[in-house]
Amino acid sequence: MSTLYRIFIILVVALIVGGLMYAAVGSGSPAGQSRPEFDGQRRPEGGEEREGGVGLPFGIVKSLGIMSVASGVYLAVGRLSAR
Amino acid sequence: MSNQNRTKLILDISTFAALLLVMDPRTSGIAVHEWLAIALSGAVIVHLLLNWNWIAELTRRIFTKGLNGSRTNYILNWLMFIDGILIMLSGIMISESVIPAFGLSLPMNFTWRGLHDMSANIAMLLMGLHITLHWNWIVSTFGRLFRRRVSNPAASLSINGKDAQA
Numbered sequence: 001m002s003t004l005y006r007i008f009i010i011l012v013v014a015l016i017v018g019g020l021m022y023a024a025v026g027s028g029s030p031a032g033q034s035r036p037e038f039d040g041q042r043r044p045e046g047g048e049e050r051e052g053g054v055g056l057p058f059g060i061v062k063s064l065g066i067m068s069v070a071s072g073v074y075l076a077v078g079r080l081s082a083r
Numbered sequence: 084m085s086n087q088n089r090t091k092l093i094l095d096i097s098t099f100a101a102l103l104l105v106m107d108p109r110t111s112g113i114a115v116h117e118w119l120a121i122a123l124s125g126a127v128i129v130h131l132l133l134n135w136n137w138i139a140e141l142t143r144r145i146f147t148k149g150l151n152g153s154r155t156n157y158i159l160n161w162l163m164f165i166d167g168i169l170i171m172l173s174g175i176m177i178s179e180s181v182i183p184a185f186g187l188s189l190p191m192n193f194t195w196r197g198l199h200d201m202s203a204n205i206a207m208l209l210m211g212l213h214i215t216l217h218w219n220w221i222v223s224t225f226g227r228l229f230r231r232r233v234s235n236p237a238a239s240l241s242i243n244g245k246d247a248q249a
Contacts, residue, residue: 074215
C-alpha cells in the first residue's frame with residue numbers, strides 16, 4: 001500500500017512539474033501552436049536522420065564525453081577548493 | 084551484501100546502459116528510442132522507490148546544518164528529476180512513434196524540439212555528476228558482489244559437480 005502511495009506521489013509531482021512546463025512553453029510561443037503537415041512518419045520538428053542501424057554510435061560517445069567532462073570538472077573543482 | 088543493494092546495483096547498471104542506447108536514436112532507431120525511453124521512466128520510478136527512505140529523510144532534514152554533501156546530492160537529484168520530466172514531455176510532444184501508435188496527434192511546436200535536445204544534454208551533465216557523487220558506492224558494491232562470488236568456491240564446486248553428474 002505504501003509503495004502505491006509513493007508511486008502516486010512521484011506521479012503527482014511529475015504531473016505538476018510537467019504541467020507547469022507545458023503551460024510555460026504554450027504561453028511563451030503562441031505562434032508555434034499550429035498544425036503543419038504531418039504525414040504520420042516524420043514530424044517537421046525532427047530535422048535529423050534517425051533511421052537506426054549499425055554504425056559509429058556517435059550519440060553514445062557524445063553522452064559518455066559529456067559525462068566525463070562533468071565528472072572531471074566536478075573533481076577538479078573539489079580538489080582545488082580542498083587545497 | 085544485502086539483496087536490496089544488489090537489486091539497486093543491477094537496476095542502476097541496466098538503466099545506465101539503456102540510457103546510453105536511448106541517447107543515440109540514430110543507432111537505435113526512433114521507435115526503440117521512444118519506447119525504451121518510456122520503459123526507462125518506469126525504471127526511474129523503481130530507482131526512486133528503492134531510495135525512498137533516503138529521499139524522505141533528507142526532505143525532512145534539508146535545512147539541518149552539516150548536511151552539505153547530502154544537500155548537494157539532494158538538489159542534484161531534484162534537478163535530474165525535473166530535467167527528466169522535461170525530456171519526457173518534450174519527447175512526447177515531438178513523438179513520431181509512441182503517440183501515433185495510440186492514434187493521437189499533438190500540436191506542432193518547434194520549441195519542444197530545441198527543449199528536447201537541450202534537456203538531453205543537460206541530463207548527461209547531471210548524470211556525470213550523479214555518477215561521480217556515487218562512485219564510491221558503485222565501486223564498493225560492485226566489488227562486494229564480485230568478491231562474494233569469488234570467495235564462495237563451494238557454490239561453484241557444487242555447480243560443477245551437478246554438471247559432471249548431468
